[in-house]
Amino acid sequence: MSSFKHNWTKSEILEIYNKPLMDLLFEAAKVHRKHHDPNTVQVSTLLSIKTGGCPEDCGYCPQAARYHTNVEGNDLMSVQQVKAQALRAKASGSSRVCMGAAWRNVKDGKEFDDVLEMVRTINKLDMEVCCTLGMLTENQAQRLAEAGLYAYNHNLDSSEEYYKEVISTRGFEDRIKTINNVRKTNVTVCSGGIIGMGERIEDRAGMLVALATLNPQPESVPINALVAVEGTPLENEQPVSIWDMVRMVATTRIVMPETQVRLSAGRTQMSQEGQAMCFFAGANSIFAGDKLLTTPNPDVNEDMKMFELLGLNPQKPFIKKMQPKTIEAKDSHFKDLGEKPKWTRPEHKIPRNENAKIKSKNLK
Numbered sequence: 001m002s003s004f005k006h007n008w009t010k011s012e013i014l015e016i017y018n019k020p021l022m023d024l025l026f027e028a029a030k031v032h033r034k035h036h037d038p039n040t041v042q043v044s045t046l047l048s049i050k051t052g053g054c055p056e057d058c059g060y061c062p063q064a065a066r067y068h069t070n071v072e073g074n075d076l077m078s079v080q081q082v083k084a085q086a087l088r089a090k091a092s093g094s095s096r097v098c099m100g101a102a103w104r105n106v107k108d109g110k111e112f113d114d115v116l117e118m119v120r121t122i123n124k125l126d127m128e129v130c131c132t133l134g135m136l137t138e139n140q141a142q143r144l145a146e147a148g149l150y151a152y153n154h155n156l157d158s159s160e161e162y163y164k165e166v167i168s169t170r171g172f173e174d175r176i177k178t179i180n181n182v183r184k185t186n187v188t189v190c191s192g193g194i195i196g197m198g199e200r201i202e203d204r205a206g207m208l209v210a211l212a213t214l215n216p217q218p219e220s221v222p223i224n225a226l227v228a229v230e231g232t233p234l235e236n237e238q239p240v241s242i243w244d245m246v247r248m249v250a251t252t253r254i255v256m257p258e259t260q261v262r263l264s265a266g267r268t269q270m271s272q273e274g275q276a277m278c279f280f281a282g283a284n285s286i287f288a289g290d291k292l293l294t295t296p297n298p299d300v301n302e303d304m305k306m307f308e309l310l311g312l313n314p315q316k317p318f319i320k321k322m323q324p325k326t327i328e329a330k331d332s333h334f335k336d337l338g339e340k341p342k343w344t345r346p347e348h349k350i351p352r353n354e355n356a357k358i359k360s361k362n363l364k
């Protein structure tokens with residue numbers, strides 16, 4: 001448990017978010033410099049190990065099977081393919097590989113066993129390994145931890161209230177339950193959300209309340225700006241302004257001082273000046289690589305040029321926490337339980353998600 005303030009309220013967070021910008025930036029930069037090296041930025045590479053065909057209805061996501069988008073699905077990558085990509089990421093300065101699979105939840109069996117082998121393989125390359133695989137039971141979290149997983153990503157996406165306007169196929173409480181399952185292991189928690197989905201500023205504050213009142217707070221918080229993809233229910237949302245992004249990053253930094261605040265989706269819409277302001281406001285992590293799962297991301301070389309220009313250095317792996325030990329499958333203490341957990345499936349329907357589904361059916 002940490003000694004940071006954990007009883008943040010929405011009104012306290014709103015007060016910070018709405019400060020005059022110069023005061024907000026100054027305060028966030030002070031907190032940032034107290035807890036982090038301001039010239040070091042952690043670089044992660046996001047790898048889509050299984051793309052598309054997801055049964056969920058997340059309104060922002062082109063990988064949901066029900067929406068008609070241009071995303072081409074693929075089956076689970078092989079361990080060798082993942083290893084090759086991880087080596088490439090390491091050579092270009094990434095200290096972490098985050099593997100994403102478009103699944104509702106992890107299912108015990110061959111595919112999960114393959115993912116565990118991918119985790120072992122990347123950890124042995126002395127890189128931090130993160131996975132984002134959907135909902136997770138405690139036993140599955142333990143098995144990932146044994147394989148050498150460093151972090152598990154499971155975003156809250158928005159406030160509990162606005163979440164119901166974006167996703168209907170699982171509840172906010174399922175997200176919290178998965179985070180709690182990860183917390184029972186020594187794997188670190190990565191959890192954040194998306195702005196620009198039509199939410200109010202109160203919802204942004206609500207999401208930060210949900211994250212900052214976790215004890216311990218997440219080690220990593222990605223802040224995404226919506227990339228509105230044609231065919232998804234949110235295709236017509238307007239891009240988030242840089243000022244909103246800077247305010248969100250600065251507020252996150254102030255309420256979660258030790259956390260790594262990650263600039264995630266939406267960086268292609270941001271100028272270098274805008275990103276520099278986010279780094280000043282406390283962002284200290286980015287996703288590198290030309291794609292973020294399925295949406296565009298700045299070119300790695302462009303990022304390295306920006307680092308040079310700003311005098312930033314990529315962070316080495318295992319600075320915040322020791323490298324986990326990898327236990328081989330044959331020595332595992334946690335067996336495949338063949339679990340079939342009952343995650344919630346709320347009954348409500350979201351009109352814009354339903355409309356997108358009907359529209360995409362007609363297009364096929």
Ligand code: SF4
Pocket residue numbers: 054055056057058061062063064101102103104134
């Ligand atoms: S965000 Fe994840 S869970 Fe939601 S539809 Fe996309 S792949 Fe599926």
